[in-house]
Amino acid sequence: MSIGSWLTRVRDQRPLVHNITNLVVTNVAANTLLALGASPVMAYAHEEVADMASIAKSLALNLGTLDPEIVVAMRLASTAANRTGVPIVLDPVGAGATPYRTRAAKEIIDGHQLAILRGNASEIGILTGAGGSVVGVDAGQASEHLIDAMRAFASAHRTVVVATGPRDLVTDGQTVWELANGHPLLAAITGSGCSLTAVIGAFVGTVDTCDLHLYAEAAIAAVTCFNVAAERAATRADGPGSFQVALLDALYHITPDEIDKAAQVRTL
Numbered sequence: 001m002s003i004g005s006w007l008t009r010v011r012d013q014r015p016l017v018h019n020i021t022n023l024v025v026t027n028v029a030a031n032t033l034l035a036l037g038a039s040p041v042m043a044y045a046h047e048e049v050a051d052m053a054s055i056a057k058s059l060a061l062n063l064g065t066l067d068p069e070i071v072v073a074m075r076l077a078s079t080a081a082n083r084t085g086v087p088i089v090l091d092p093v094g095a096g097a098t099p100y101r102t103r104a105a106k107e108i109i110d111g112h113q114l115a116i117l118r119g120n121a122s123e124i125g126i127l128t129g130a131g132g133s134v135v136g137v138d139a140g141q142a143s144e145h146l147i148d149a150m151r152a153f154a155s156a157h158r159t160v161v162v163a164t165g166p167r168d169l170v171t172d173g174q175t176v177w178e179l180a181n182g183h184p185l186l187a188a189i190t191g192s193g194c195s196l197t198a199v200i201g202a203f204v205g206t207v208d209t210c211d212l213h214l215y216a217e218a219a220i221a222a223v224t225c226f227n228v229a230a231e232r233a234a235t236r237a238d239g240p241g242s243f244q245v246a247l248l249d250a251l252y253h254i255t256p257d258e259i260d261k262a263a264q265v266r267t268l
Helices: 003-013 023-036 049-055 068-084 099-111 121-128 146-157 184-188 192-204 212-234 240-253 256-262
Strands: 016-020 039-042 058-062 088-091 116-120 132-135 138-142 160-164 168-171 176-179 265-267
Touching (some): 003 023, 003 192, 003 212, 003 256, 016 192, 023 192, 023 240, 049 068, 058 068, 068 088, 068 099, 088 099, 088 192, 116 121, 116 192, 116 212, 121 146, 121 160, 160 212, 168 212, 184 212, 184 240, 192 212, 212 240, 212 256
Parallel strands (some): 016 039, 016 058, 088 116, 116 160
Antiparallel strands (some): 168 176
């Protein structure tokens, strides 16, 4: 798999990513997509989310700032996306922290066909049955049974599961990949995970057929591209503030060859 070629696809196709995302990081996620070469739209109104999801190339859902109106918007958009074959990426922020968040995530998972479920290792552990702990919306302790639970969940739900953390894990229900790029400064800024979900939406938005293996490749490429850019940004940053700006610049300037040379991906 040439990971860099996926970045070329994103820049050539400029997929429209419909985001119903964390209101804290709406601007950050939009700028991340623009820097990468994709096209963001943030639409939340019940009157238009179905129409917007239908014309987008992907739908990226993020439970970061949850309320009943947003949950309804996500359901309406997801139904339209499934009807028109638009892939859905779900980021179940804070699942496990409160019953409401966990229930909202499970209702979307059970009621709609996802292309990709992406969360931190604790959130994914809770939703896949491996267990784990969440503190607020931050990851706590991940389960030692996470890999097996992810694989089983992905197979049962016919979706790709991505768990991010010190090491990132991706599975399509058969193969499990470990991704080792990234930098600790990603954990020091607001919205790095939320932005990554949007980036995954851009990459999966270039897939024009429902194919779990291609969705997995897109997820691997998205996470690797984002994390290699973070490594580049960290060399020019003095701390979290300058890192966030440098990350946008790195995503804008990074080349497919740089990604291929730096990528650390292995099959478990």
